[in-house]
Amino acid sequence: GNSVTQMEGPVTLSEEAFLTINCTYTATGYPSLFWYVQYPGEGLQLLLKATKADDKGSNKGFEATYRKETTSFHLEKGSVQVSDSAVYFCALMDSNYQLIWGAGTKLIIKP
Amino acid sequence: DGGITQSPKYLFRKEGQNVTLSCEQNLNHDAMYWYRQDPGQGLRLIYYSQIVNDFQKGDIAEGYSVSREKKESFPLTVTSAQKNPTAFYLCASSMEGTSTDTQYFGPGTRLTVL
Numbered sequence: 001g002n003s004v005t006q007m008e009g010p011v012t013l014s015e016e017a018f019l020t021i022n023c024t025y026t027a028t029g030y031p032s033l034f035w036y037v038q039y040p041g042e043g044l045q046l047l048l049k050a051t052k053a054d055d056k057g058s059n060k061g062f063e064a065t066y067r068k069e070t071t072s073f074h075l076e077k078g079s080v081q082v083s084d085s086a087v088y089f090c091a092l093m094d095s096n097y098q099l100i101w102g103a104g105t106k107l108i109i110k111p
Numbered sequence: 112d113g114g115i116t117q118s119p120k121y122l123f124r125k126e127g128q129n130v131t132l133s134c135e136q137n138l139n140h141d142a143m144y145w146y147r148q149d150p151g152q153g154l155r156l157i158y159y160s161q162i163v164n165d166f167q168k169g170d171i172a173e174g175y176s177v178s179r180e181k182k183e184s185f186p187l188t189v190t191s192a193q194k195n196p197t198a199f200y201l202c203a204s205s206m207e208g209t210s211t212d213t214q215y216f217g218p219g220t221r222l223t224v225l
Contacts, residue, residue: 042219044201089154091153093212097209098156098159098169101155103152104151
């Protein structure tokens, strides 16, 4: 069946460090891929998405590229800030138009 | 100001009681969803509705019920049959429920069974 696997957290970085959060997926066909972010005490917000292979989604300095050959959608940011501290979820949209979610990766940025 | 509202933010229930969580959206979206979030896990789909007066079970529908009498409203009832209802519940909506649609989320309701 379809599934999403994310790197386990928490991930702790210093401000201005480079961030990578790994996400790989298993799916039939070519699903749309998403990164959502959940700030403390809040609901989820879409961070970025990609709908076909080799697409790059980007927002707020974050980027992720849809890699069909490695079935991956890793999230990256060149220089993180304390305000980026949150839980990040990778998800795919299956053929029934339902989101399949990873377990989430907690990111902690220290000043 | 368009968005999704959920109420209440915190809800306490005694064992054996049914409770209804509210979800309203003014985005004119056709599709609405209910998810459950447990610590250290991703979201799991409870129910979804792609059009008024129609809804389908998600992966963990047992012990829950929904209705979709109006486009903007999708209330979730947690019944006494739900064995472990303490969780964070998130409502979402999307324009059409298609494969490239973005789902927009409400702020969530934290349900605690005493």
